Structure formats: C-alpha cells, structure tokens
Amino acid sequence: MDRLIITAALTGAEVTREQQPALPLTPDEIARAAEECAQAGASIVHVHARRPDGTPTQDKAIYAEIIEKIQARCDVIVQVSTGGAVGMTAAERLAPVELRPEMATLSMGSVNFGDDVFLNHPADMAAFLAAMKEFRVKPEFEIFDAGMLHSLQRWLKKGVVEGPVHVDLVLGVPGAMAGTPESLMFLRSQLPPEATWTVAGIGAAQLPLAAMAIALGGHVRVGFEDNVWYRKGELATSNAQLVARVARIAGEMERPVATPDEAREILGIMR
C-alpha cells in the first residue's frame, strides 16, 4: 500500500468562529494552521479564502496571499477550492485556479447541501476541467453522491479526462450520501481503474471513515471544514490536532504518512 496522504481542510466556506473558535480565517492564520498540519503529517492543505469579516470569497488576491504565506512557512501541496460557497458564480469560483496551484477541487455534480443546493452545471464542470488542464493543475474530483462517480466514468470513457484520476469521497453532507461504512464500500467498488481516493467524512463520520480508508489503502481528509469536534461534546483545539490523531492511528496500522514529495509521486503531480 502507498503511504497515507492526509489532507487538512483548514477553513471551508460555511464554518464560523462561533462554531469553532480556533477556525483559521486570515491569510496569516491559514498559513500558520497549514504549517502546523504539515508538521503533524498532512501533505495537502485544502484552502478556502475568507474576507476580513469572515465571509467566504474566491478573490484571487486573497488566495495569492494565502499561498505565498503557506509556501514561506513549509512545503505542503496547496489545493484550492473551486467549490467556494453556495450561490457563487462559476467564474468567481474558478478564479484561484489561475494562480496555478498544484491542485484544485472539481465537484462532479449538483447536490442538496443542507438547506441549500450546491449547483454544478455540466458546462461549468467542463470549463473548470479545461482551465485546470490549461494551468496544469491536478484536479481532485469531489464525489458527494454515487451519480457523480458515474459522471466521472463517462468523462473517462469519452477521453475528456485521462486517468489515473484522484477522487475525494465526501460522505455525510445532509442531502447527499450518508457518512456510513456501506456508502464508502459501495463508492470504492465503483472507482475507475487505478484511481487514487481520499475520504472526507462529515462530522462524527470523520474518524471512523478515516480508519476505514487507512485499512483499505485510501487516503484521508480531516479538518474544520468537515468537522469541528475532537470527540462528542469536545471541540478540537486545532486542525493539526485532527491531523495528528490520524497520523498516529496510521502509524499503529503500519501505514506511515506520505511526505509532500511522496504525495506528489502518488498523485502524479509534476512540479
């Protein structure tokens, strides 16, 4: 089995300081959190930007500042979000890809998202993919529901995408696929050949699905974007605390964590 790639989803677009007092919001806070997570065993950081008032933004200049500050502190793969926040336009969401980060997310379809709808029109998805090809950004295909994996299979069949692809199975969003072992096992059975995969369990699903991925040869995403708790009734003190726990469990399971360079090799990222 490959070494374990841990992704730290540091901020997200929805979580607030009221929900998680240690949530990193400014470029300096996000860069510091990224460094702590890298030291704890993360090789990728999934980044969302916020305005000074804490609201989500896809502003290119703010992303540029975040990336510069992260790179000044540590070596870690920066993966920008193109999901942004519900309600943003496709053009807005795509902006940080122009900065040529090593990776970016690409959601493979529309889905109910709590009380909202996370819209991903097929034409927008195709435009996101074209931009990632143009700027040589490695996509991480975000899979919230089974049909999205089949959309990716169709792209592969048509030759729109060349494998091996890397996917993130996001499980437990209210309105999407449940954060259960059965969901993970089913999606894993539907993966394209040679695909690498990570799992992002939402809330209480984060830890058990992480343990499953370690055992199954997948990779793991943790962090405040998906889960603010360390355990029931106890908030996590930092993103790094969540990363460190996964790294510890992985070590006990003889699945050492990947360095950023090892992660680049596993994912086929050329710098």
Ligand code: KMH
């Ligand atoms: N904030 C969600 C609506 C991504 O980063 O690519 C979408 C999201 C996915 O967070």
Ligand code: ZN
């Ligand atoms: Zn995200």
